[in-house]
Amino acid sequence: MQPLIDNARMFGQRPEEFAKLAEGQSPQVLFITCSDSRVVPALITGARPGELFELRTAGNIVPPYASEHPTSEAATIEYAVEVLGVNDIVVCGHSHCGAVGALVRGDDLTAVPAVRDWLTQAAPRPAGAAEDPTVAEGVQSHVLAQVLRLRSYPFIDKKLASGQLTLHAWYYEVHTGSVLTHDVSSDTFRAL
Numbered sequence: 001m002q003p004l005i006d007n008a009r010m011f012g013q014r015p016e017e018f019a020k021l022a023e024g025q026s027p028q029v030l031f032i033t034c035s036d037s038r039v040v041p042a043l044i045t046g047a048r049p050g051e052l053f054e055l056r057t058a059g060n061i062v063p064p065y066a067s068e069h070p071t072s073e074a075a076t077i078e079y080a081v082e083v084l085g086v087n088d089i090v091v092c093g094h095s096h097c098g099a100v101g102a103l104v105r106g107d108d109l110t111a112v113p114a115v116r117d118w119l120t121q122a123a124p125r126p127a128g129a130a131e132d133p134t135v136a137e138g139v140q141s142h143v144l145a146q147v148l149r150l151r152s153y154p155f156i157d158k159k160l161a162s163g164q165l166t167l168h169a170w171y172y173e174v175h176t177g178s179v180l181t182h183d184v185s186s187d188t189f190r191a192l
Contacts, residue, residue: 018049027053030080032146033092034060034099038174041092053080059099060091062146063121065153074153081155081165089150092170092179093143095134104128104138122146134175140189143169144182 027050031041035056042052055076063071070078080086093100099119102109103126109116124145128138147169150156159165169182171189180189 021050025050025053025084027051027080027084028087029053030055030077030084030086030089031092032057032060032062032077032089033172034058034094034097036094036097036174038096039092039094039172044092044172044179053084053086055080058115058118059097059103059122060093060143060146061099061118061121062091062149064149077150077153078155081159087164088166088168089156090168090170091143091146091150092172093139093146094172095136095139095174097135097139100126100128100139100142101135103142104135105130134173136171140169140171140180140182143171147182 029045029047029052031045031052032055033039033041035058041047041054045052053076055073057073061073062077063073065074077089080089099115099122101107102115103119103122109119122142122145126138126142126145128135128141132138147167150167151160156165156167160167169189170192171180171182172178173180179192181192182188183190
């Protein structure tokens with residue numbers, strides 16, 4: 001913890017670098033990814049403060065849209081699209097994902113009921129080889145399912161239809177640093 005504290009102390013010693021951020025934010029991208037500590041959106045993309053609006057959830061799950069009982073995830077997505085006017089949404093899964101791995105393997109999660117219940121939001125269950133430690137196939141199919149889930153949000157569907165929004169499916173390899181994107185024409189993930 002101490003190195004983190006030391007960095008936080010030093011970080012605040014450069015107020016001139018951050019003064020402009022007080023004027024507001026206008027990110028162009030909503031970056032939805034896993035809460036895994038190995039996935040750092042700004043590091044992956046090179047984004048500076050104010051350039052990405054981030055939503056991090058266990059397993060980068062986008063829950064079903066429900067206007068009657070909205071989730072914090074749906075509220076974050078709605079705010080990014082309707083208030084901030086992002087032009088792009090990236091759903092980024094990653095190799096070695098514990099959440100997707102648990103789904104692919106069918107792990108018994110009774111000891112962590114909140115995790116178990118959250119992961120039910122991931123339907124359909126991702127396909128993939130249970131013995132693959134990277135869970136690549138499972139994560140990639142899961143990312144595509146979350147992109148499809150986003151399309152069911154009425155305000156996203158409207159922005160997609162008008163050409164004001166683009167959705168992207170990414171797969172990040174934590175063991176190599178490579179980022180792959182889903183190529184719709186070949187239905188494969190390819191290097192960016």
